[in-house]
Amino acid sequence: MSGSHWLAATEQRDWRAYIEGSARLSDALEQDLKARHGMSLAEYEILVQLSEAPERRLRMAELAASAIQSRSRLTHTVARLESKGFVSRADCPTDKRGVYALLTDEGFAALRRAAVDHVAAVRDLFIDVIDAGELAAVGRAFRAVAARLG
Amino acid sequence: MSGSHWLAATEQRDWRAYIEGSARLSDALEQDLKARHGMSLAEYEILVQLSEAPERRLRMAELAASAIQSRSRLTHTVARLESKGFVSRADCPTDKRGVYALLTDEGFAALRRAAVDHVAAVRDLFIDVIDAGELAAVGRAFRAVAARLG
DNA sequence: TACCAAAAGTTGAAAATTTAATCATTCCGG
């Protein structure tokens, strides 16, 4: 089975289920976040990563890695967040090439507001519809995927 | 726990694992498909859905639903696929508003070529790194998510 | 039949993302 060219019937079925479910889920979460807080999931992710970082700041490359976005995309998105007043930039003292992105108080407040609704949606659409044991399996599965890639 | 404002530690951990793993995975698959076949995942999905439909054709709205894309996005993407010669359009005889998208032989051939590599990548990066029992759990979990939304 | 709301699809412009090239700085082998 495992060496075959195509996928086994159950593999195919589960893979397609993941594709469909995850696409619908991220669509729904994106819509919700945009409608309620005028924020994209990509922007939200950036704010989350910054909020969890020491001193609420990260170098652009670290932020790109943790938010899983290309550097170029991050530059553009941070520029947008900067114009909203949620993020600001600072030169890195130890590396003249480097730039810190840092979460402003206003950005932190906006994140907190958005997170209340976003987390509720995550619970409603994901956590609560999955059996607890299976949620743990999902966690293990995707940690393995991430490990295979990272 | 389940009524709380935030997520429990394990819920949070598994949710984040899914976010990270799925983001890395779709990045990798997208890159692979683009590099080897000059095709995006969105285009690939459309070709797959058409290839599985009776007579290899679907109304635009059905195709949008099954490929999980907005109508507008689908119109643009199908236009691109049409210019590549992979898809063509035909008026619907029973509904003058309707349009069929249909997979050409050339499109079918391109899909088959792409699928060989894509499926291999899916196996390599997803199927093979997940325990069989947990893959089934992932399938059930995302079917539940899709059911909650659809 | 005559409306009028809803559905199918497209369009064009705006917004976001990707791609490739560029610039400045840092790192490292010789």
Next chain:
DNA sequence: CCGGAATGATTAAATTTTCAACTTTTGGTA
């Protein structure tokens, strides 16, 4: 210490996606 390779980040242009508006046709209903 020098010179080139590599890193960090940005920029401009091309591509893709979203958003809102619009046209045509259908379906229901009064």
